[in-house]
Amino acid sequence: MATVEERVKAITARKLRVDEVKLEDNFTADLGAESVDSIELVAMFEEEFGIEMDEDAALAVQTVGDAVKFITNVCKEQGVEIEQ
Amino acid sequence: MSKVKKKHRLTDAKEPNLLEDIFPYDLPPRIRLEGPAVEYIDGKPVEFDFGAVKDRPILITDTTFRDGQQAMPPYTVEQMVHIYDLLSRIGGPNGVVRQTEFFLYTKNDRETLDRCRALGHEHPECTGWIRAVKGDFRLVKEAGLRETGMLTSCSDYHIFQKLKFRSRKECIDSYCEVVDAAFEAGVRPRCHLEDVTRADIEGFVLPFVDRLMEMSEQVPDELSAKIRLCDTMGFGVSYPGAELPRSIPKLIYKLNRECGVPSDRLEWHGHNDFHKVHVNGATAWLYGCDFVNTTLFGFGERTGNPPLEGAIFEYIALKGATCGIDTMAITELADYMRSIGLPIPENYPFVGRAFNTTRAGIHAGGLRQDERIYNIFDTAKLLNRPPRVAITDKSGADGVAHWLNEFFGLKGDDRINKIRIHKLARWVIDQYDVESRLTTISDQELEVKAKEFFPDYWEKYKANVK
Numbered sequence: 001m002a003t004v005e006e007r008v009k010a011i012t013a014r015k016l017r018v019d020e021v022k023l024e025d026n027f028t029a030d031l032g033a034e035s036v037d038s039i040e041l042v043a044m045f046e047e048e049f050g051i052e053m054d055e056d057a058a059l060a061v062q063t064v065g066d067a068v069k070f071i072t073n074v075c076k077e078q079g080v081e082i083e084q
Numbered sequence: 085m086s087k088v089k090k091k092h093r094l095t096d097a098k099e100p101n102l103l104e105d106i107f108p109y110d111l112p113p114r115i116r117l118e119g120p121a122v123e124y125i126d127g128k129p130v131e132f133d134f135g136a137v138k139d140r141p142i143l144i145t146d147t148t149f150r151d152g153q154q155a156m157p158p159y160t161v162e163q164m165v166h167i168y169d170l171l172s173r174i175g176g177p178n179g180v181v182r183q184t185e186f187f188l189y190t191k192n193d194r195e196t197l198d199r200c201r202a203l204g205h206e207h208p209e210c211t212g213w214i215r216a217v218k219g220d221f222r223l224v225k226e227a228g229l230r231e232t233g234m235l236t237s238c239s240d241y242h243i244f245q246k247l248k249f250r251s252r253k254e255c256i257d258s259y260c261e262v263v264d265a266a267f268e269a270g271v272r273p274r275c276h277l278e279d280v281t282r283a284d285i286e287g288f289v290l291p292f293v294d295r296l297m298e299m300s301e302q303v304p305d306e307l308s309a310k311i312r313l314c315d316t317m318g319f320g321v322s323y324p325g326a327e328l329p330r331s332i333p334k335l336i337y338k339l340n341r342e343c344g345v346p347s348d349r350l351e352w353h354g355h356n357d358f359h360k361v362h363v364n365g366a367t368a369w370l371y372g373c374d375f376v377n378t379t380l381f382g383f384g385e386r387t388g389n390p391p392l393e394g395a396i397f398e399y400i401a402l403k404g405a406t407c408g409i410d411t412m413a414i415t416e417l418a419d420y421m422r423s424i425g426l427p428i429p430e431n432y433p434f435v436g437r438a439f440n441t442t443r444a445g446i447h448a449g450g451l452r453q454d455e456r457i458y459n460i461f462d463t464a465k466l467l468n469r470p471p472r473v474a475i476t477d478k479s480g481a482d483g484v485a486h487w488l489n490e491f492f493g494l495k496g497d498d499r500i501n502k503i504r505i506h507k508l509a510r511w512v513i514d515q516y517d518v519e520s521r522l523t524t525i526s527d528q529e530l531e532v533k534a535k536e537f538f539p540d541y542w543e544k545y546k547a548n549v550k
Contacts, residue, residue: 055501
């Protein structure tokens with residue numbers, strides 16, 4: 001199974017149509033995510049990991065690295081198995 | 085001006101101070117007045133106690149059927165009766181909308197009057213409107229009205245250029261003859277000082293009003309002449325320091341305190357040629373006129389009159405309470421006016437279709453967090469009009485989420501969060517980014533998409549709604 005980081009990067013690259021995604025990338029400033037892109041990304045992460053995220057907390061996440069940490073925590077809280 | 089510069093220290097806070105004593109939300113924001121206001125009149129300072137307005141018997145009068153109709157095709161009898169009925173509801177049991185005036189010249193005029201009175205409402209009291217012609221009192225008397233307005237134009241534009249009097253004295257004598265005729269007929273005259281904001285106040289208006297007051301001393305109180313100050317061309321100015329004849333404070337002072345016209349016999353009638361109409365009416369209240377004359381939605385000659393609904397909210401703001409007013413009837417009246425083909429601009433305060441609709445996504449985000457941020461008061465409670473967002477490329481996910489939740493009527497924890505509306509938000513954005521759309525997305529289009537993307541919600545909240 002791919003790691004959380006790999007899965008987050010793959011979804012981000014596919015959604016935002018970028019070739020390379022780095023942990024320090026800011027979704028908005030570096031990757032060009034707009035308002036609707038952000039909520040689509042959150043929805044895609046929820047579907048990918050089978051989790052439900054708090055809307056305000058999820059949309060407050062700024063960077064790919066923080067998203068990896070945030071999703072990892074939510075998976076643990078919600079008892080979802082992941083590869084770290 | 086002396087120097088008053090001083091340092092101001094931050095009052096830090098961890099909790100918001102929403103100033104709810106001024107902005108209670110379930111009522112229009114209060115207008116709290118600190119007195120006294122000072123106006124220099126004839127070189128001397130005169131104090132006005134604005135704070136007293138809270139306890140003064142200020143009221144609203146209406147001229148929707150007279151001045152209001154001068155700006156549009158005539159209403160049918162049925163329409164006028166329905167409007168009158170709703171006016172009565174707005175004014176409530178305290179009769180805040182105290183009077184409305186009718187033409188008396190045609191069969192339709194008289195039938196309308198009879199049918200309105202047959203509804204049995206105490207308020208608005210029906211009054212008449214006639215030319216300053218003695219014979220016209222027969223119409224007033226036959227109609228059984230206690231009061232009528234009559235034209236007593238007072239600028240030289242009217243006296244000489246329009247009415248062709250040979251002198252001011254001849255003019256006053258003529259007007260006073262008609263006032264006498266009113267007294268004789270047992271009808272209270274309400275003298276409409278047409279074009280007063282362009283008149284010679286000291287040289288004509290005050291001597292004329294002095295004479296009216298003297299004449300009124302000879303008749304019972306209920307017949308004594310009322311004075312309507314008609315700002316026929318919208319020249320009135322509310323600012324302290326403005327000169328006569330345009331100064332509303334000075335005009336009212338002169339009539340109220342120098343001529344001795346009591347406040348409950350003084351009325352202001354404005355026009356909106358310079359965008360001052362509502363504030364000028366409220367100013368008249370503050371300086372001593374008890375009555376402000378209005379029309380529904382400001383419909384009136386040329387640019388219109390003080391909007392009745394604006395005066396209603398001003399009244400509530402000054403009194404700090406609704407005083408029995410039924411504000412919901414304002415929305416009903418606006419819907420009714422639209423249904424009979426009278427347009428109300430989309431952005432018209434309180435009743436336009438978009439008066440509390442935001443288009444900016446960032447505002448919609450604010451509404452989503454706390455509707456008080458971008459709504460003037462609880463428009464759902466007072467007008468049956470919850471705040472809305474119109475969907476464009478600027479609406480963002482917040483705007484789409486707000487629209488959808490309002491559409492399904494979802495509140496609190498039942499509201500659909502932004503993440504769940506991503507398909508609809510994407511469809512909206514693609515309308516502009518992909519389809520190159522340039523127009524607002526209509527509610528009808530959004531409703532189709534809401535059904536497509538949210539079938540469960542549709543089934544639960546909309547399927548059985550007719």
